[in-house]
Amino acid sequence: MTTPQEITWIWNFFRKVDMFSALSILEMGELIDRIKKIHYKKGETIVKQGKMGDSFFILYKGKVKATLKKGIFSHIDLGELGPEQFFGEMALILEQPRSATVTALEDTDCFVILKNEFQYLVRKNPVFSKIVSDTSEERAFEINQKS
Ligand code: CMP
Secondary structure (H helix, E strand, C coil), X not given: CCCHHHHHHHHHHHHHCHHXXXXXXXXXXXXXXXXXXXXXXXXXEEECCCCCCCEEXXXXXXXXXEEEEECCCEEEEEEEECCCCEECHHHHHHCCCCCCEEEEXXXXXXXXXXXXXXXXXXXXXXXXXXXXXXXXXXXXXXXXXXX
């Protein structure tokens, strides 16, 4: 359930960040209608390395950590993300399993965009496409270096 306050937050976020700047007001409204808010408890796994993915996440509240499996029992920290940052783009852009595990470091709320909506944004909006592709490349580079 998305509250009016949350809708205002998404609306302001979409208008403020370059990523969504090419969307018309109508398209922003349609996207907001379809976006889902999901709550994750502290310690919960949001995406798991190696699994297929169909969602893209924008952090609304809270903090998450991305980690990479190293051997059977250990892992490497890739980085922490907080409000207004995104994750889950790599599996969707590269059409590959999740590259890392993302875990909630505290109670966290994310706005989730499903794959077909994400792909529409990539096709429709070159700025969105460039930002998610550049970020994905930087993260893939870091993963390769640390693997
Ligand atoms: P994806 O591969 O779909 O699922 C795991 C996600 O972890 C990945 O997309 C990125 O969004 C995120 N991720 C990967 N590497 C990093 C990193 N170095 N810092 C922050 N997030 C990352």
